[in-house]
Amino acid sequence: MVMGLTLAACQSPADKAVDDELKVAAGVEAVCAARSDVDAAVASVAALTPESTVGDAEQAGEKLRAALAKLDGAEGELSKAEVKEYRDQVALFQEEVEKVRKDKSLTLKEASEQLQGKVAPLVVARAQLASATVCVEIDEEPTANKKADADGPDGTNDTDKTDN
Numbered sequence: 001m002v003m004g005l006t007l008a009a010c011q012s013p014a015d016k017a018v019d020d021e022l023k024v025a026a027g028v029e030a031v032c033a034a035r036s037d038v039d040a041a042v043a044s045v046a047a048l049t050p051e052s053t054v055g056d057a058e059q060a061g062e063k064l065r066a067a068l069a070k071l072d073g074a075e076g077e078l079s080k081a082e083v084k085e086y087r088d089q090v091a092l093f094q095e096e097v098e099k100v101r102k103d104k105s106l107t108l109k110e111a112s113e114q115l116q117g118k119v120a121p122l123v124v125a126r127a128q129l130a131s132a133t134v135c136v137e138i139d140e141e142p143t144a145n146k147k148a149d150a151d152g153p154d155g156t157n158d159t160d161k162t163d164n
Contacts, residue, residue, distance in 0.1 A: 013095060017088035017121075024085050024128070027078030032135035034071035041067040075133075082129050089125040093118055 011019070041064035048057055096118040100111045 013088055013091040017085065017092055020081055020085035020088050023081035024078065027074065027081045028133055028135075030074040031071070031078050031133050034067065034074040035135055037067040038064070038071055078133060082125075086122075086125040086129045089122040093122045 041060070044060045045064055048060060093115075096115060100106060100114055103111075106114070
């Protein structure tokens with residue numbers, strides 16, 4: 001445990017940022033898995049019928065309680081990781097500002113250009129901190145939707161129109 005703390009203290013802000021980005025990604029996966037477990041537990045509660053036993057209801061209720069507890073824990077860990085990642089990005093940006101500030105030969109335009117490229121990760125981390133976690137499943141879009149996307153608001157696409 002002490003060795004882990006020592007290693008964390010010796011990491012550069014860039015290394016900490018990478019580690020915390022990985023923790024955020026793992027946290028998102030954990031939250032999404034926990035949401036899936038909650039959905040399954042809700043489905044088993046919804047599947048109870050008048051013929052179900054009290055034991056069935058207790059089992060479904062316990063499954064739901066456990067899934068909700070898992071979700072609460074995963075969301076808490078994700079929130080901590082997102083805050084750490086944001087702090088890391090702030091530290092990295094502050095390092096860049098300090099470098100620019102020390103280089104007295106830079107014009108304001110050059111300094112601005114250098115900092116513009118470094119502010120994007122900070123903005124992304126801030127937006128992530130303020131947003132809700134979105135779980136998505138990536139699968140191929142049906143062909144019908146691709147055609148609909150190509151159509152304009154009037155239901156025609158550019159190849160349907162002729163110039164008069």
